[in-house]
Amino acid sequence: MSTPAAPPAPSPSDSALVHACRRDQLEDRVPVWFMRQAGRSLPEYKRVREGIPMLESCMRPELVAEITLQPVRRYGVDAAIFYSDIMVPLKAVGVDLDIVPGRGPVMGSPVRDEADLAALRPLQPDDVGYVTEAVRLLVAELGGTPLIGFAGAPFTLASYLVEGGPSKDYAKTKAMMVGRPDLWDRLCTALADIAGAFLEVQVDAGASAVQLFDSWAGSLSAADYARYAQPYSARVLQRVADRGVPRIHFGVGTGELLGLMGAAGADVVGVDWRVPLAEASRRVGPAYAVQGNLDPALLGAPWPVLAERVRDVVRSGAEAPGHVFNLGHGVPPDTDPGVLGRVVELVQSEGPQLRASVRERAGLVAAGRP
Numbered sequence: 618m619s620t621p622a623a624p625p626a627p628s629p630s631d632s633a634l635v636h637a638c639r640r641d642q643l644e645d646r647v648p649v650w651f652m653r654q655a656g657r658s659l660p661e662y663k664r665v666r667e668g669i670p671m672l673e674s675c676m677r678p679e680l681v682a683e684i685t686l687q688p689v690r691r692y693g694v695d696a697a698i699f700y701s702d703i704m705v706p707l708k709a710v711g712v713d714l715d716i717v718p719g720r721g722p723v724m725g726s727p728v729r730d731e732a733d734l735a736a737l738r739p740l741q742p743d744d745v746g747y748v749t750e751a752v753r754l755l756v757a758e759l760g761g762t763p764l765i766g767f768a769g770a771p772f773t774l775a776s777y778l779v780e781g782g783p784s785k786d787y788a789k790t791k792a793m794m795v796g797r798p799d800l801w802d803r804l805c806t807a808l809a810d811i812a813g814a815f816l817e818v819q820v821d822a823g824a825s826a827v828q829l830f831d832s833w834a835g836s837l838s839a840a841d842y843a844r845y846a847q848p849y850s851a852r853v854l855q856r857v858a859d860r861g862v863p864r865i866h867f868g869v870g871t872g873e874l875l876g877l878m879g880a881a882g883a884d885v886v887g888v889d890w891r892v893p894l895a896e897a898s899r900r901v902g903p904a905y906a907v908q909g910n911l912d913p914a915l916l917g918a919p920w921p922v923l924a925e926r927v928r929d930v931v932r933s934g935a936e937a938p939g940h941v942f943n944l945g946h947g948v949p950p951d952t953d954p955g956v957l958g959r960v961v962e963l964v965q966s967e968g969p970q971l972r973a974s975v976r977e978r979a980g981l982v983a984a985g986r987p
């Protein structure tokens with residue numbers, strides 16, 4: 618008699634995250650991960666980063682793999698997010714920039730005219746061999762847990778390049794955008810091609826989903842977003858359209874842009890805390906899953922209050938055809954990791970039941986699903 622075949626190893630493409638992104642959310646799991654889950658909120662991160670500058674840390678495959686795995690080990694989240702930065706592909710093509718602790722990306726010299734565009738040569742996979750290597754190491758370690766690759770969207774990248782560093786009003790960026798649309802088009806097309814190549818590298822090495830961060834797109838009106846940002850984000854997302862991996866598209870303060878962000882070529886629209894997920898889902902329509910959207914500032918609230926807010930997010934997300942639980946923006950550096958652990962535990966233990974009861978009451982349960 619032959620021994621029965623071992624059950625197939627869990628595959629990231631069959632994970633709760635990927636199913637939720639595809640809107641065939643498994644009834645037994647509400648997937649949860651956090652933007653910026655790897656990083657300064659973790660003591661084990663601070664320990665391994667000691668004395669190593671941010672950008673250098675992104676170029677050491679074993680360190681990248683270790684930092685990416687830290688929150689997966691600690692919290693048991695449903696996805697890993699690749700440890701890198703939106704500025705890494707720009708650094709890789711030779712742009713003079715640094716990431717200054719407590720401040721963010723700072724340029725050696727800002728991009729202001731045609732001559733400055735010369736710095737933005739196309740990204741070749743060999744420019745980021747350390748990314749390929751780190752993704753491969755991670756995919757081997759992660760087993761059934763999916764790895765999310767990411768890139769910065771052209772508008773958000775352009776804001777750092779044109780301002781020269783972080784900004785509150787993006788005045789120089791917007792002045793170029795409306796005043797020099799020809800230059801803006803060349804800048805954002807070059808950035809789209811670099812960001813698209815960066816996503817391709819991660820997917821080719823084994824990432825199971827991608828997220829495009831357009832963190833600062835919420836500073837634009839819908840009309841300006843549609844004209845000056847969306848076409849370039851669409852160009853990035855198009856690069857990985859035929860790779861079979863879900864595409865998540867996120868920004869902050871984008872309540873008025875959610876439909877346009879979906880239409881840029883996403884499968885999942887990331888939502889900050891300002892718009893409830895049920896309303897966000899109505900704005901994007903039934904062809905998209907949603908991701909979000911607990912207010913990160915509430916992580917410091919007393920647990921019973923926070924727990925009820927976590928349940929509210931799950932209930933509101935249940936009105937969408939697919940929901941990936943996340944914060945509305947990144948984990949704040951001063952977050953107590955113990956609190957994030959409790960959030961994961963709550964979403965994983967109560968999430969499926971909360972979701973099922975909302976969907977049953979609303980008559981949203983898909984007929985015939987096992």
Ligand SMILES: Cc1c2[nH]c(c1CCC(=O)O)Cc1[nH]c(c(CCC(=O)O)c1C)Cc1[nH]c(c(CCC(=O)O)c1C)Cc1[nH]c(c(C)c1CCC(=O)O)C2
Nearest residue numbers: 652653654655656700701702703718719720721830832947
């Ligand atoms: C706008 C943006 C950047 N980088 C990123 C975005 C989009 C997301 C968002 O809106 O927050 C994306 C990013 N940056 C980092 C990740 C790693 C993965 C993860 O989410 O856990 C990701 C996905 C690491 C990082 N990127 C950065 C850190 C902190 C640097 C350090 O630890 O020294 C980390 C862990 C630095 C960084 N890099 C950037 C900023 C604004 C900062 C913060 C500056 C500061 O407050 O110190 C640019």
